[in-house]
Amino acid sequence: MTDVLSRYEAALTGLADKGLLRHLPHPNTAGLLDFSGNDYMGLAHRPELVDAAIKAGRKYGAGSTGSRLLSGNTPAHEAFETRIAADKGTETALVFSSGYQTNAACIAALLDKHTLGAEPLVFADKLNHASMHLGCTLAEAHQLRYRHLDLNHLEELLRKHAGEDRPRVILSESVFGMDGDRADVAALQDLAVRHGALLYVDEAHATGVFGPHGYGLCEAVELAPTTVAMGTMSKALGVSGGYVACSRIVRDYLINKSGGFIFSTAPSPLVVAAALRAWELLPGLDAERRGLLARAERLRAGLRDMGLNPGASTTHIVPVILGTPERAMAAKDALAARDILTSAVRPPTVPQGTSRLRLGLSAAHTDEDISRLLAALAGL
């Protein structure tokens, strides 16, 4: 027993030696200026969401009481799924308790080699989120990783394996959470269809911010039945949870074969009703989206003017790539000393040599907030 604990302790010491030890931050009870969150549309504190949760709680209870397949299916879950499918242009949708769970549970099931009759060829963007990797690991699927956003490289790999009689699956985020750059979803889907591949797109960071009505980069694309659009309720929707928008066959398959769906209690009706309310608000937030993206552009220009590197960001997520974990931590601490909260992101979350501050902008930030942030960054 002691030996096990000493090994954990040694692992922690090893992380600390490399500047990679993680700590929970202090709760932000002092109302500090916060660029460390993902509440991109500033909805987490909107009274409408809280009221929707209270109303649903009174009607359906605080908890769902079981798996959707047992006692956990409420009209709140079904209403939200109907709305997601309608707005994403898919036949159906299915909700989960977290985005991480959604990816792990869905990808594991979709890559199942017993169902597919052979080990699938999995083509994955190099910078996909950890939860997508977990889905692949659970399915024991080897990933053929293409250079970040490089669809020529993806096509090269698809062609290279064209002769193999194995099912094909492409995995990508649409807005990448650590870099704030975007995939061309229409081109990805085109490639997928031409090569007979299933396309799985994670819209965690695009939902709420992009798309004609704010429903993500997939919203502007007529989705093929072989495209699965995943998203989260935890970021711009301001609540928690995840979903997939997909064909009826995929939904029925997940309901029957995804362990993470079958063996987990359904999300609370409080959460689902609040997320649905946020979803309903999105089309009315065009002005907020424009303001958010304009402030992100101003921040990037300001960073470049002072010689700092915002990478390839074109969205509301703006990294400041600093290199070493020590530089990233020092920058975070210096900003914290000025009452500004940011995230320092280090390997293995991002590649070696690209440790960074990750600045998550929100529609609730003001021009003055950006000025304050830039002034603080200038002092680094």
Ligand SMILES: Cc1ncc(COP(=O)(O)O)c(C=O)c1O
């Ligand atoms: C791209 C991506 N997918 C999925 C997730 C997991 O979502 P959740 O936080 O809702 O579990 C995250 C979380 O940061 C993410 O960045």
